[in-house]
Amino acid sequence: MNIKRVVLAERPKGEPTIDNFRFEEIDIPRLQNGELLLKVRWLSLDPYMRGRMDGAQSYAAPVSIGEPMQGECVAEVIDSRNQKFTTGELVTGRFGWVSHAISNGEELRKIPKSNVPEQTALGVLGMPGHTAWVGLNKIAKALSGETIIVSAASGAVGSLVGQLAKKKGLRVIGVVGSQQKHTYVIEELAYDGCINHNTVSSVGDFRELVASHCPEGVDVYFENVAGITLEAVLPNMNDFGRIAVCGMISWYSGQGLQNAMAFPKFWRMVLVKRLRANGFIIFDHKESFPEFWKEVSPLIESGEIKYKEDIRKGLESAPDSFLELLKGGNFGKMLVEL
Amino acid sequence: MNIKRVVLAERPKGEPTIDNFRFEEIDIPRLQNGELLLKVRWLSLDPYMRGRMDGAQSYAAPVSIGEPMQGECVAEVIDSRNQKFTTGELVTGRFGWVSHAISNGEELRKIPKSNVPEQTALGVLGMPGHTAWVGLNKIAKALSGETIIVSAASGAVGSLVGQLAKKKGLRVIGVVGSQQKHTYVIEELAYDGCINHNTVSSVGDFRELVASHCPEGVDVYFENVAGITLEAVLPNMNDFGRIAVCGMISWYSGQGLQNAMAFPKFWRMVLVKRLRANGFIIFDHKESFPEFWKEVSPLIESGEIKYKEDIRKGLESAPDSFLELLKGGNFGKMLVEL
Numbered sequence: 102m103n104i105k106r107v108v109l110a111e112r113p114k115g116e117p118t119i120d121n122f123r124f125e126e127i128d129i130p131r132l133q134n135g136e137l138l139l140k141v142r143w144l145s146l147d148p149y150m151r152g153r154m155d156g157a158q159s160y161a162a163p164v165s166i167g168e169p170m171q172g173e174c175v176a177e178v179i180d181s182r183n184q185k186f187t188t189g190e191l192v193t194g195r196f197g198w199v200s201h202a203i204s205n206g207e208e209l210r211k212i213p214k215s216n217v218p219e220q221t222a223l224g225v226l227g228m229p230g231h232t233a234w235v236g237l238n239k240i241a242k243a244l245s246g247e248t249i250i251v252s253a254a255s256g257a258v259g260s261l262v263g264q265l266a267k268k269k270g271l272r273v274i275g276v277v278g279s280q281q282k283h284t285y286v287i288e289e290l291a292y293d294g295c296i297n298h299n300t301v302s303s304v305g306d307f308r309e310l311v312a313s314h315c316p317e318g319v320d321v322y323f324e325n326v327a328g329i330t331l332e333a334v335l336p337n338m339n340d341f342g343r344i345a346v347c348g349m350i351s352w353y354s355g356q357g358l359q360n361a362m363a364f365p366k367f368w369r370m371v372l373v374k375r376l377r378a379n380g381f382i383i384f385d386h387k388e389s390f391p392e393f394w395k396e397v398s399p400l401i402e403s404g405e406i407k408y409k410e411d412i413r414k415g416l417e418s419a420p421d422s423f424l425e426l427l428k429g430g431n432f433g434k435m436l437v438e439l
Numbered sequence: 440m441n442i443k444r445v446v447l448a449e450r451p452k453g454e455p456t457i458d459n460f461r462f463e464e465i466d467i468p469r470l471q472n473g474e475l476l477l478k479v480r481w482l483s484l485d486p487y488m489r490g491r492m493d494g495a496q497s498y499a500a501p502v503s504i505g506e507p508m509q510g511e512c513v514a515e516v517i518d519s520r521n522q523k524f525t526t527g528e529l530v531t532g533r534f535g536w537v538s539h540a541i542s543n544g545e546e547l548r549k550i551p552k553s554n555v556p557e558q559t560a561l562g563v564l565g566m567p568g569h570t571a572w573v574g575l576n577k578i579a580k581a582l583s584g585e586t587i588i589v590s591a592a593s594g595a596v597g598s599l600v601g602q603l604a605k606k607k608g609l610r611v612i613g614v615v616g617s618q619q620k621h622t623y624v625i626e627e628l629a630y631d632g633c634i635n636h637n638t639v640s641s642v643g644d645f646r647e648l649v650a651s652h653c654p655e656g657v658d659v660y661f662e663n664v665a666g667i668t669l670e671a672v673l674p675n676m677n678d679f680g681r682i683a684v685c686g687m688i689s690w691y692s693g694q695g696l697q698n699a700m701a702f703p704k705f706w707r708m709v710l711v712k713r714l715r716a717n718g719f720i721i722f723d724h725k726e727s728f729p730e731f732w733k734e735v736s737p738l739i740e741s742g743e744i745k746y747k748e749d750i751r752k753g754l755e756s757a758p759d760s761f762l763e764l765l766k767g768g769n770f771g772k773m774l775v776e777l
Contacts, residue, residue, distance in 0.1 A: 327706055346710050352703045364702040365690045368665055371718040372684050378716045380709040 104129055106169045107198035107419050113154055116356075117427065121154065122170070122420040129201060137183045139176035139192070139202045144416070144437040145223040146172065146423050147257075151353045161384075169197040170419075173228055175212065175219055176202065193222045198419050200439060213394075217401050224434035225408040226398055229257035232383040234393045236323055236345040237262050237269075240381045243343075245270030247320035250311065250337075252330045254295065255282040255409070257434035258347065261397075262323050263292050264406050271321070274314045276330050278429045285432075289407055298330055307333035321345070327352045332362050338374055346380040350427070409433030442467055444507045445536035445757050451492055454694075455765065459492065460508070460758040467539060470520045477514035477530070477540045482754070482775040483561035484510065484761050485595075489691045499722075507535040508757075511566055513550065513557055514540065531560045536757050538777060551732075555739050562772035563746040564736055567595035570721045572731045574661055574683040575600050575607075578719045581681075583608030585658035588649065588675075590668045592633065593620040593747070595772035596685065599735075600661050601630050602744050609659070612652045614668050616767045623770075627745055636668055645671035659683070665690045670700050676712055684718040688765070747771030 103126040110123035132138055153164045153171055164171055174196040178186045183206045186192070192209040196202035212222045224230060236258075237243050249266045253259040254275025263273045263286070275286040275295040286295045294314040301307040311319065311333050318339035324331060328351030338344075351357060370376060400406040411433040413422045419437050426435050441464040448461035470476055491502045491509055502509055512534040516524050521544045524530070530547040534540035550560045562568060574596075575581050587604045591597040592613025601611045601624070613624045613633040624633045632652040639645040649657070649671050656677035662669060666689030676682075689695060708714060738744040749769040751760045757775050764773050 327703065331706075346706065349703070349706055349710060352706070358701065358703050361702045363696065364699045364705055365665065365687070365696045367702055367705075368669075368684065368687055368690070371716055372687060372720075373718070375718045375720055375723065376716075377718075378709055378714075380711070380713045380715075382710070382713055385713065 102129055102201075103127060104202075105200040105416055107416065108167055108169050109154060109164045111166065112156055117151065117154060117424060119420055119424065124417070130203060132180060132182045132203065135183050135205055136203055137178050137186050137206060138180035139194070139196065139204055140179045141174045141176045141196055141200055141202065141416075141439050142191075143175040143220045143223055144172050144198060144419060144439065145174070145227070145229075146419065146426050146435040146437060147229070148348055148350045148353065148426065150423065151350075151427055169199050170423075171195060171197050173223055174199075174202075175222055191219055191222075193227060198416065200416055213398075215398060215402065217398065220410065220412075220436055220438075221401060221408070223436060224257050224410065225261055225401055225406065226394060228383055229434060230261050230397060231386070231390055231393050232347060233258045233261035234265060234397060235383060235386045235389060236347050236381060237265055237321075239386070239389065240379050241321045241323065241343045241345040243269060243271055243321045248272040248274065248315050248317055248339075249321040249323060250274050250276065250315070250319050250334050251292075251323045251325075252276045252334075253325035253348075253350065254286050254292065255290075255432065256325065257408075259323065259325060260286075260290060260408065260433075261406065264290055265397075266321075267291065267293075268400075272315070272317075274311070276326070279432075282432060285409070301329075301333075304329050304332050308336055311337045318342075323347065324349065326350050328357050328361075335362075335367065335370055338370070338376060340374050342374060342376050344376065344378040346378060350429075353427070411435045413437045415439065440467055440539075441465060442540075443538040443754055445754065446505055446507050447492060447502045449504065450494055455489065455492060455762060457758055457762065462755070468541060470518060470541065473521050473543055474541055475516050475521045475524050475544060476518035477512075477532070477534060477542055478517045479512045479514045479534055479538055479540065479777050480529075481513040481558045481561055482510050482536060482757060482777065483512070483565070483567075484757065484764050484773040484775065485567070486686055486688045486691065486764065488761065489688075489765055507537050508761075509533060509535050511561055512537075512540075513560055529557055529560075531565060536754065538754055551736075553736060553740065555736065558748065558750075558774055558776075559739060559746070561774060562595050562748065563599055563739055563744065564732060566721055567772060568599050568735060569724070569728055569731045570685060571596045571599035572603060572735060573721060573724045573727060574685050574719060575603055575659075577724065577727065578717050579659045579661065579681045579683040581607060581609055581659045586610040586612065586653050586655055586677075587659040587661060588612050588614065588653070588657050588672050589630075589661045589663075590614045590672075591663035591686075591688065592630065593624050593628075593770065594663065595746075597661065597663060598624075598628060598746060598771075599744065602628055603735075604659075605629065605631075606738075610653070610655075612649070614664070617770075620770060623747070639667075639671075642667050642670050646674055649675045656680075661685065662687065664688050666695050666699075673700075673705065673708055676708070676714060678712050680712060680714050682714065682716040684716060688767075691765070749773045751775045753777065 327349035411431040532547040665687030749771040
């Protein structure tokens with residue numbers, strides 16, 4: 102038995118391509134005392150992985166050339182020389198784009214037994230869900246009666262942001278990239294409104310559309326995408342508005358950078374409107390995971406909160422699926438079932 | 440007896456000039472019941488007034504053409520038909536660039552009797568001092584052991600920011616625009632370091648200089664100026680750094696806007712470093728004035744906190760003095776003694 106894995110073959114120049122990845126197989130090393138062998142069952146694909154492909158300094162070290170792509174997985178313990186884990190247990194951990202992994206048991210989280218599907222530990226009850234909950238409650242400090250704009254509104258993070266905001270009593274307007282997602286957000290998630298940015302012809306039109314959806318202005322902007330969505334929302338922000346900066350997928354590969362608004366114009370808005378822009382990364386917020394899980398998991402089990410999965414089969418499908426994700430071609434949390 | 444006043448004659452195109460102002464005299468109206476007549480003794484000149492000269496929407500309405508320039512004053516009650524005020528009392532209020540004013544007594548603050556000079560109610564114990572205190576404590580939430588960069592460090596706001604930060608146990612580095620201010624900040628205010636931005640030849644050199652003054656990075660940036668100071672500080676910000684956005688004097692008249700850094704670059708820093716950028720305006724924080732006054736006034740009376748005044752004589756000197764202020768030609772809180 103070998104470990105199959107997908108490694109970074111070369112760094113992308115602009116948009117990543119399939120040639121940036123390489124498949125390989127290596128032997129499974131013999132287990133040492135304290136170690137366990139894990140069989141990966143689910144791999145999560147997320148936009149942040151794009152950043153790790155570049156050599157530039159970021160909040161996490163880049164993936165080295167020739168090393169496996171990073172990523173969070175659900176895995177089953179299939180052999181254990183560690184007293185804390187027994188065969189058959191399910192855990193989440195950052196094992197990467199691999200079929201099997203050896204672990205010393207640190208930085209693993211056992212998946213609590215419940216009636217929800219195991220892969221939700223990578224989505225609505227995992228890092229993306231926790232990200233949504235932290236951004237809404239701890240970073241933006243959204244309040245009942247306020248208006249929130251959620252970009253990437255049908256995505257793994259955005260769809261929970263919007264649903265939790267609705268439950269809190271906010272007016273929720275989504276921004277999505279297709280008619281299908283628009284329908285989902287309105288009909289299934291019951292947002293108060295939604296804008297398909299691919300039907301908008303200019304930043305000015307987009308801005309007007311935001312204004313018409315938000316007659317009392319925008320108090321909170323949950324930022325996943327940047328680009329023209331950001332530029333359309335900013336002039337609609339109310340005094341004391343908050344921007345939870347969670348991602349900027351449209352700028353990750355350098356598109357649209359030349360046409361972006363001027364920094365001094367933004368800075369003036371921050372002062373004049375007393376805005377608060379606050380970047381955050383979920384890895385800094387581990388301490389609040391139990392509080393999040395306690396609040397959200399019953400809502401998943403009862404069906405009160407909905408989530409959507411886009412499941413791909415087999416590790417071989419990971420690179421193509423990831424490239425599709427970066428172009429917004431997925432619909433729901435993207436998962437690879439191994 | 441007439442009211443002398445300085446009115447806005449026309450809106451500036453770029454940098455304001457003396458022709459934007461006009462002197463005039465009007466009759467003093469007869470006092471109605473509930474009104475009081477005030478003789479202005481001190482007028483405060485502040486950079487924010489530049490914004491009010493433009494027609495653009497801001498956090499406050501612009502000055503109308505033909506109306507007096509706005510500004511905060513110390514004035515003496517010289518006649519009163521209002522039971523709450525008696526002749527001889529000193530108050531602060533936003534009477535503008537005028538020799539006398541009629542008031543209904545609302546939005547005035549009586550100056551508490553103390554051993555500090557009356558005009559400190561416009562400076563270190565007034566709006567600029569309160570601005571410094573709010574920005575440091577409530578907006579940036581600066582903590583002992585951290586490093587702060589204070590721009591316009593010898594100014595009315597900056598000099599109190601730095602001194603209060605020193606008392607809190609921060610490492611304080613100032614940025615100023617002259618050798619004279621540099622000496623003052625180091626020798627009188629005892630900051631840990633200071634950079635004269637007029638001796639810096641490029642943004643890159645400026646950035647290196649900030650780095651060498653802040654071996655452990657920058658946790659808090661107190662933003663008064665924007666421009667190249669902002670660009671030099673940003674790459675030196677630590678993770679979880681905070682920027683209290685109080686002003687941006689170098690961008691008020693449109694200078695340097697073309698060469699400003701790209702917005703997406705900044706936005707990426709906000710995410711990667713989890714920065715918090717927070718605009719604030721002192722008028723939103725009236726409720727904390729008593730707490731500020733209680734903390735800072737004893738430090739002024741004891742001489743523990745130092746302040747510097749740049750006193751001009753006569754209302755006629757206001758326009759020229761204000762133009763000088765915008766160019767950084769003053770040294771200390773600029774006041775006009777009428």
